[in-house]
Amino acid sequence: MRRGGSARASETRSGWLFVSPVIIVLGLFLVAPIVIAFWVSVSDWNGRGSPLSSGVSFVGADNYRQLLTEDSLTRSDFATSLRNNFYYVLIVVPIQTVLALALALLLNQRRLKGLSFFRTSYYFPSVTSSVAIASVFLFLFAGGGSVNALLGIFGIDGPQWFADPRGVLHIMLGWVGIGGGADGAGPAALTSRDFLGLTWWDWLSGPSVAMLTIIALVIWVSAGGYMLLFLAGLQNISADVYEAASIDGASRWRTMRSITIPLLRPTLFTVLTLGLIGTWQVFDQVYIMSKGNPGKTTLTPAFLSYDQSINNGQWGSGTAMSFVLFAIIIVFTAIQSLILRDRDSSTRGFFGRLRSQPVGAPPQHPTSTTGPTT
Amino acid sequence: MSRKTTTAAVAACLTGVLALAACGGGGGFDNGGGSGATQPPASGPVTIKFMITSNGPADVKLQQDTVKAWETKTGNKVEVVAASDINQQLTQGFAAGSPPDVFFTDANVFPTYAKAGNMLAYGDQLDMKSDFYDGLVKTFTYDNKFYCAPKDFSTLALIVNTDLWTKAGLTDADVPKTWADLETVAKKLTTGGVKGLVIGDTRDRVGAFMKQAGGWITNADQTQMTADSPENLAGLQEVQKLLASGSTSYPKGVDSGWGGEAIGKGKAAMTIEGNWIKGAVKSDFPDLKWKAFELPEGPKGKGTLSFTQCYGVASASKNQAAAVDLVKYLSTAEPALALAKGLGVMPSLKSASDGYKAAFPDEAAFLAGAEYAQGPVTVAGMDPVLKDFDTQLQGLPGADPKAMLARLQKNGDAVLK
Numbered sequence: 001m002r003r004g005g006s007a008r009a010s011e012t013r014s015g016w017l018f019v020s021p022v023i024i025v026l027g028l029f030l031v032a033p034i035v036i037a038f039w040v041s042v043s044d045w046n047g048r049g050s051p052l053s054s055g056v057s058f059v060g061a062d063n064y065r066q067l068l069t070e071d072s073l074t075r076s077d078f079a080t081s082l083r084n085n086f087y088y089v090l091i092v093v094p095i096q097t098v099l100a101l102a103l104a105l106l107l108n109q110r111r112l113k114g115l116s117f118f119r120t121s122y123y124f125p126s127v128t129s130s131v132a133i134a135s136v137f138l139f140l141f142a143g144g145g146s147v148n149a150l151l152g153i154f155g156i157d158g159p160q161w162f163a164d165p166r167g168v169l170h171i172m173l174g175w176v177g178i179g180g181g182a183d184g185a186g187p188a189a190l191t192s193r194d195f196l197g198l199t200w201w202d203w204l205s206g207p208s209v210a211m212l213t214i215i216a217l218v219i220w221v222s223a224g225g226y227m228l229l230f231l232a233g234l235q236n237i238s239a240d241v242y243e244a245a246s247i248d249g250a251s252r253w254r255t256m257r258s259i260t261i262p263l264l265r266p267t268l269f270t271v272l273t274l275g276l277i278g279t280w281q282v283f284d285q286v287y288i289m290s291k292g293n294p295g296k297t298t299l300t301p302a303f304l305s306y307d308q309s310i311n312n313g314q315w316g317s318g319t320a321m322s323f324v325l326f327a328i329i330i331v332f333t334a335i336q337s338l339i340l341r342d343r344d345s346s347t348r349g350f351f352g353r354l355r356s357q358p359v360g361a362p363p364q365h366p367t368s369t370t371g372p373t374t
Numbered sequence: 375m376s377r378k379t380t381t382a383a384v385a386a387c388l389t390g391v392l393a394l395a396a397c398g399g400g401g402g403f404d405n406g407g408g409s410g411a412t413q414p415p416a417s418g419p420v421t422i423k424f425m426i427t428s429n430g431p432a433d434v435k436l437q438q439d440t441v442k443a444w445e446t447k448t449g450n451k452v453e454v455v456a457a458s459d460i461n462q463q464l465t466q467g468f469a470a471g472s473p474p475d476v477f478f479t480d481a482n483v484f485p486t487y488a489k490a491g492n493m494l495a496y497g498d499q500l501d502m503k504s505d506f507y508d509g510l511v512k513t514f515t516y517d518n519k520f521y522c523a524p525k526d527f528s529t530l531a532l533i534v535n536t537d538l539w540t541k542a543g544l545t546d547a548d549v550p551k552t553w554a555d556l557e558t559v560a561k562k563l564t565t566g567g568v569k570g571l572v573i574g575d576t577r578d579r580v581g582a583f584m585k586q587a588g589g590w591i592t593n594a595d596q597t598q599m600t601a602d603s604p605e606n607l608a609g610l611q612e613v614q615k616l617l618a619s620g621s622t623s624y625p626k627g628v629d630s631g632w633g634g635e636a637i638g639k640g641k642a643a644m645t646i647e648g649n650w651i652k653g654a655v656k657s658d659f660p661d662l663k664w665k666a667f668e669l670p671e672g673p674k675g676k677g678t679l680s681f682t683q684c685y686g687v688a689s690a691s692k693n694q695a696a697a698v699d700l701v702k703y704l705s706t707a708e709p710a711l712a713l714a715k716g717l718g719v720m721p722s723l724k725s726a727s728d729g730y731k732a733a734f735p736d737e738a739a740f741l742a743g744a745e746y747a748q749g750p751v752t753v754a755g756m757d758p759v760l761k762d763f764d765t766q767l768q769g770l771p772g773a774d775p776k777a778m779l780a781r782l783q784k785n786g787d788a789v790l791k
Contacts (some may be wrong), residue, residue: 308758
């Protein structure tokens with residue numbers, strides 16, 4: 001690139017001037033905290049004074065090594081939190097995506113009356129304070145709450161939702177004769193081996209009954225928000241395409257499979273990416289509803305990292321946890337982007353793809369967003 | 375990567391570095407490590423920031439009223455701040471180098487703060503040091519230094535709903551003296567939706583049974599774990615037996631957050647709680663008629679647990695002399711008694727106990743516990759281990775108490791080694 005004339009230089013200058021507020025704000029509130037947090041994770045800072053002061057020294061990867069390799073309570077807690085969050089992601093992401101898509105398809109029908117009413121009511125949970133919703137769910141799922149009263153009508157004796165640490169998968173495995181059910185011991189083959197301080201049997205517990213209530217809450221809250229993204233995507237699909245399909249005599253199912261879903265792929269990517277990131281970082285519901293209880297089955301890495309830092313003063317391992325979580329999120333998102341890869345533009349990298357599809361943007365060909373090259 | 379993105383990345387990094395430099399450049403971060411050094415007194419009247427935990431505006435007002443006499447005497451001002459999450463707020467203050475001058479410090483977090491050098495060890499400057507209960511002084515001693523003045527304390531007692539008690543045909547003679555008695559009355563008091571006894575599912579309640587059986591989590595000077603002892607096992611097995619019999623339950627089993635709520639809602643006839651139940655019952659369940667008795671004896675005699683807080687003074691405080699003076703004032707009989715009365719807890723001064731007894735003759739059971747109460751474990755880094763034990767305790771009555779204690783022993787050993 002050649003050096004431009006003075007006009008061009010001043011253009012560049014004013015360009016920088018205009019973006020500088022954003023750069024400064026992002027730098028101060030996003031980049032700097034992340035950089036400092038990373039420094040804390042490789043230092044022996046104990047929470048007193050600035051982490052950048054002279055008394056704090058570099059300890060290399062010690063915090064990470066202790067967290068991941070040393071047999072300790074911290075490691076088994078971290079493993080427990082990863083397990084809990086993994087099952088949480090595994091259930092929440094597919095269900096909320098499918099539900100959001102289904103709601104969007106329902107609302108996209110032109111014949112539907114009172115469209116904006118439904119749209120608003122589905123979206124409502126997403127804009128309501130998560131604290132308020134969590135409190136309402138606490139009442140709903142209390143042992144003598146509405147949910148159990150409803151189950152009682154059908155003669156089902158509901159569990160003590162928030163007090164029930166039993167793993168759902170353990171219960172189911174118990175039905176087919178593997179292990180002694182939720183309270184009993186697992187088969188020796190699985191309990192004798194462990195990974196990160198947690199036996200294989202414990203890894204296989206599945207989400208606990210208490211975790212299921214948080215899962216239900218989150219799906220209910222977030223499906224409406226993602227529905228709006230799908231709705232925007234659907235409305236950007238030209239009616240001509242559907243018309244052409246109906247002239248060709250395509251069935252509704254075929255139209256859905258061959259037109260709607262492929263054309264929604266960018267939106268689908270956005271929803272899945274946001275969903276994955278959001279679910280791996282779950283914090284507020286846990287903080288309000290359970291604080292990791294019962295039996296640590298609702299402990300998540302984000303909450304554990306907070307607890308480890310603020311309440312136990314172990315800032316090094318606390319921040320190390322959040323960076324391990326960061327790595328996990330990157331890996332999951334990369335895998336997901338690989339699976340959903342758009343074959344036409346497979347040369348573009350992961351970040352290029354992210355940038356070309358802002359939230360809720362209509363599906364576009366990637367190249368159309370890149371500006372004119374100089 | 376195009377040139378544009380490189381420039382942007384460089385700019386972003388530069389901003390980050392600048393921000394770091396700005397943080398590092400500020401004064402007050404390298405405020406030394408000497409936790410014992412008293413800084414020179416500031417000249418003229420100062421404003422002391424005093425962070426407290428409270429159950430409501432009434433507590434804050436009480437605190438403000440109590441410090442008024444000191445304000446008039448010294449000309450200093452006290453700004454009382456009620457924390458919403460004191461641990462988090464203090465942590466932020468310590469990191470920023472600007473913590474409140476004086477703050478309530480719970481015995482649980484005290485060792486963590488003391489170890490990090492966040493607290494001033496001013497205990498030896500107090501002339502009323504010998505008037506504090508010995509157990510409380512021991513609780514707030516870390517590394518052989520007496521750090522901070524105990525504010526007040528509470529002990530556990532057996533709280534009984536007297537209406538349900540008489541309804542079940544029980545009299546004063548039936549007040550349980552032993553574990554066997556407790557099992558009997560708990561069974562008698564259990565009807566339909568009411569459990570005879572509801573106890574919190576943590577070491578802070580269940581631990582009393584361990585104490586009554588002659589055990590405890592650590593040895594007396596907290597240098598060794600003694601978790602996997604037969605005494606502790608006997609204590610846990612008693613709790614297991616009670617829970618399994620159906621006469622006893624954890625609060626969650628009766629849809630309550632804690633024992634006080636269970637007894638207040640009429641879902642429990644008895645519970646084991648501390649002095650704080652008085653204030654809670656008064657505000658939430660004013661109709662409840664209750665009485666407190668000493669906890670029943672176990673095989674090795676009486677046992678209860680005590681809980682306490684102290685007045686922490688920040689080592690980063692600029693007004694340490696005035697802060698310590700304020701604490702000295704608060705630790706004299708008159709304000710201590712006024713605070714204790716208002717909050718329903720017991721004054722930490724032995725000389726104030728008569729005044730307390732005179733004011734609250736019905737609560738002798740709590741004060742009686744002071745003689746033999748076990749204080750909390752105060753070892754830095756032990757909190758997660760104890761929380762893990764709490765998690766294990768939630769598994770009773772199904773889970774194996776022996777395995778719980780072995781796990782506690784193993785995790786605790788790793789901290790103490």
